[in-house]
Amino acid sequence: MAADTAKVDPMYQFTIEPLFGSANWELAGYNIAFTNSALWMVITTVLLWLFVLGGMKRELVPGRWQMAVESFTGFIDDMLAANVGPAGRKYVPYIFSLFMFILFANLLGLLPLGLVGVHPFTFTSHFTVTGVLAIMSFSIVLIVGFARHGLHFFSLFVPHGTPWPMIPIIAPIELISFMVRPFSLALRLFVAMMAGHVLLKVLSSFVISGGNAGIGYGILIGLPSLALMIGISALEILVAGIQAYVFALLTSLYINDAENLH
């Protein structure tokens, strides 16, 4: 990517640009331009499909690839079994899709493809995307909750064993904490991904500016920044996995509320 732009604005990497002259595509009056963000969503989808396809050999003694895919499905299955119980099994497809989609998106956004002139785009650093994912999870919680428990679902806002004089105070607090869930889900992922990428970009601009300012600055500023960048890149890979895990874990916890109340 253009170094001069990056030096000026570490937020430039989050800019959405329509590709292939699709800026004016419309559907029912809404713009549906095929942007760089959409491109990376498609790449994520295809790679995820290929990854799972490699684990579909259905061999009795699994190879490495099949083992990897099976360990991911087993991981999600175990997580739902632990958090929701036997009723959690039917959510495995959704939680698996959510976890793997976010994980692949986060990791793909971290790939150093700038070296070969491709600009990776982390669409999970946009709250329109994380917001939609969070609303989807929240909707599932609401639909399952009301479908399974009807109006009794509102007892979620009165924790078991609350003395009745406390109910008028506790219930609004619980309601607010419940309604905040989609926002916390969406913001956590968006902020974590954006902060990491901004930090990396700022440090890389230090490296470039320091190097351009002369050998002394390069050694004094550029090298420590580079070392820090390497460390933070490793940290970001960890964050990519953790944020995908947290999103999936919180969604399964919320589904547990809907399935089993308290």
Add this chain to the structure above:
Amino acid sequence: MPQIEQLAATYSSQIFWLLITFGLVFFIVGRGMVPRVMNTVALRDDQIAGDLAAAQAARDEADAREADWRQRENENRAAAQALVGEAKLASGAETEAKLAVAQQRVDARLVEAEQRISGARDAAMQEIEAVASSAAQDITQRLAGIAVPPESAQAAVRRALADG
């Protein structure tokens, strides 16, 4: 911050493409492929459990057969031992009977032999008496000139022999 500046212009395209791609992931990967992967795992677990159960069953059967065989073996051994004891007893009785017969034969021959010996000795004794009495008659005839009747000579020899 492009996320906010471009919000109005791009939210519809972001949401649209996210729904398309995540929908594909959910329906093709999540609903289509993941259950089959999990099914494979479940099948494998079942097979392993089944194999283990079969191995355990085979082992139990082998144990049962061995116990069975051992019991039969013990019975056979006891039967053989009984047979041997019986044969020993029978042959012992037979030997004893045979020995008794042989003993009787030996005893009979001993008695016969003794009779023969005592007969021979009596005969010899009479002969010695006869010879001695005739010798005594002769001696008294020659020395004393007395003719001793054979009866008194015989009685004197018998007395002398008995004092012997």
